[in-house]
Amino acid sequence: MAAPAPVPIVVDGVSKAFGPVQALVDIHLRVRAGEFLSLIGPSGCGKTTLLKTLAGLVPADAGRVVVGDRVVRGPGRECSVVFQDFALLPWATVQKNVEFGLLLRGVPAAERAGTARRAIGKVGLAGFEEAYPAQLSGGMQQRVGLARALAVSPQVLLMDEPFASIDEQTRRLFQDDLLRLWSEERKTVVLVTHSMEEAIYLSDRVVVLSPRPGRVQQELDVPLPRPRETADVRATADFARLVDGLWKILRKLQ
Amino acid sequence: MVFALRTASVVAFLLLWEWAARVPISFNFPSPGATLTALIALVRSGALLSATVTSLQSLLLGFGGAVVVGVPLGLVMGVVRPVGRVARVYLDVLIALPTAALIPLVILSFGINIASSAVIVFVFSAPFVAMNAYGGVRDVRPRLVEMAQAFDASWGQLVTRIVLPSALPMVMAGLRYGLSRAFVGLIVAELLLSPFGLGRLIMMSRSMFEHDRMFATVLWTLLLAGAALTALARLEARLLRWRA
Numbered sequence: 273m274a275a276p277a278p279v280p281i282v283v284d285g286v287s288k289a290f291g292p293v294q295a296l297v298d299i300h301l302r303v304r305a306g307e308f309l310s311l312i313g314p315s316g317c318g319k320t321t322l323l324k325t326l327a328g329l330v331p332a333d334a335g336r337v338v339v340g341d342r343v344v345r346g347p348g349r350e351c352s353v354v355f356q357d358f359a360l361l362p363w364a365t366v367q368k369n370v371e372f373g374l375l376l377r378g379v380p381a382a383e384r385a386g387t388a389r390r391a392i393g394k395v396g397l398a399g400f401e402e403a404y405p406a407q408l409s410g411g412m413q414q415r416v417g418l419a420r421a422l423a424v425s426p427q428v429l430l431m432d433e434p435f436a437s438i439d440e441q442t443r444r445l446f447q448d449d450l451l452r453l454w455s456e457e458r459k460t461v462v463l464v465t466h467s468m469e470e471a472i473y474l475s476d477r478v479v480v481l482s483p484r485p486g487r488v489q490q491e492l493d494v495p496l497p498r499p500r501e502t503a504d505v506r507a508t509a510d511f512a513r514l515v516d517g518l519w520k521i522l523r524k525l526q
Numbered sequence: 527m528v529f530a531l532r533t534a535s536v537v538a539f540l541l542l543w544e545w546a547a548r549v550p551i552s553f554n555f556p557s558p559g560a561t562l563t564a565l566i567a568l569v570r571s572g573a574l575l576s577a578t579v580t581s582l583q584s585l586l587l588g589f590g591g592a593v594v595v596g597v598p599l600g601l602v603m604g605v606v607r608p609v610g611r612v613a614r615v616y617l618d619v620l621i622a623l624p625t626a627a628l629i630p631l632v633i634l635s636f637g638i639n640i641a642s643s644a645v646i647v648f649v650f651s652a653p654f655v656a657m658n659a660y661g662g663v664r665d666v667r668p669r670l671v672e673m674a675q676a677f678d679a680s681w682g683q684l685v686t687r688i689v690l691p692s693a694l695p696m697v698m699a700g701l702r703y704g705l706s707r708a709f710v711g712l713i714v715a716e717l718l719l720s721p722f723g724l725g726r727l728i729m730m731s732r733s734m735f736e737h738d739r740m741f742a743t744v745l746w747t748l749l750l751a752g753a754a755l756t757a758l759a760r761l762e763a764r765l766l767r768w769r770a
Binding site: 327348357364375377 | 667669670672673674675676677678679683687688691694766768769
């Protein structure tokens with residue numbers, strides 16, 4: 273799986289309403305190629321809606337999204353989505369789940385099997401190819417979700433609160449693995465989260481959305497050195513100061 | 527543990543039966559022993575076998591039809607919502623209706639033959655098969671559809687890769703329920719309308735006051751239904767082994 277070069281994302285004046293509820297208003301956002309960006313905000317600020325708009329799953333009412341050089345009008349091959357509730361096929365083995373995106377794109381069976389096996393290895397699940405999702409812990413299920421997303425060699429990884437339903441210890445290990453994979457594969461990542469520590473620890477930049485209707489409230493650069501997964505970044509004063517700064521922004525929005 | 531309980535329940539049933547025959551509840555009431563003797567005699571004479579073959583023809587025809595029509599109908603009802611909303615009214619009526627009341631109508635339309643038993647079997651089982659398949663499609667997790675859409679799945683891929691496998695557990699449950707209903711329909715049809723097969727054997731034995739033969743035939747029918755349902759449950763367990 274030669275990783276294709278990452279692409280930038282441009283969000284230009286996107287608005288979205290669901291009936292009378294205005295979810296997003298005039299969102300402007302630029303994600304650099306290969307950047308790790310987090311979207312954070314109070315519940316109901318439309319951060320998941322924004323992510324789905326990037327994925328082409330929710331059409332914008334106004335404005336446009338450009339991924340690489342493609343104007344988003346529907347799901348495209350550049351993007352893979354990782355879902356909060358994993359969205360695994362319960363009737364399929366880990367191997368078949370990871371092959372799923374390749375299957376839908378018509379990749380021949382032999383190539384599919386090999387590509388999926390490598391993706392399973394990357395997320396640390398080698399040996400579990402023939403297990404069914406119900407036999408795995410939440411953390412392992414999300415690793416399958418990540419492997420499935422990576423298997424199609426996307427240039428952009430869109431993650432919707434991927435660690436929200438995973439316990440704390442597992443989450444930290446998983447976050448480190450994600451950072452390691454990201455530094456190896458250099459993908460553009462947009463992560464939706466409600467955890468301030470997670471946003472600061474993982475991201476190059478954090479975008480804070482205001483609630484109902486969602487607008488870009490503020491952007492916060494995270495100048496912590498990388499690689500963070502090997503250094504004890506969480507224990508540093510800089511990390512604490514950044515989390516505190518983010519909290520001060522969010523507190524005003526409540 | 528399960529095995530012990532199963533054995534115990536069978537023994538308890540036989541004891542209760544034996545007790546009922548000895549009281550006796552009615553002088554017509556045959557003991558388990560007498561019933562078994564009659565069963566062996568029926569098997570030896572070949573009467574039971576030929577009746578079973580006749581009945582199974584109606585059953586397979588009727589239930590086979592219910593599967594072939596009911597499953598696709600239910601799936602289409604689920605996938606194409608307007609069809610579902612119209613068709614489910616008819617299915618609700620068919621399910622609520624005392625189906626035996628349709629028998630005179632069926633005889634008038636199809637005559638007295640194996641085909642009309644098959645039609646009754648079909649009417650008994652098809653609505654349940656279809657309803658369950660419909661419910662199975664409606665139970666599809668929207669998130670799985672969204673996931674497939676994120677990979678830009680076509681409509682056909684959504685149906686075959688997400689909707690059908692999601693509906694399979696409910697479809698299988700519908701088949702099991704439909705099969706038990708098919709057996710009920712079969713015996714009702716053969717008792718009330720077309721004098722064929724096992725139903726005819728039950729009727730004949732009763733009119734001749736051969737209650738041991740009648741009981742033997744009923745018992746045999748129960749065993750047949752039990753065996754068929756077990757086979758279907760095995761198939762279900764194999765198809766759905768991911769649920770373990």
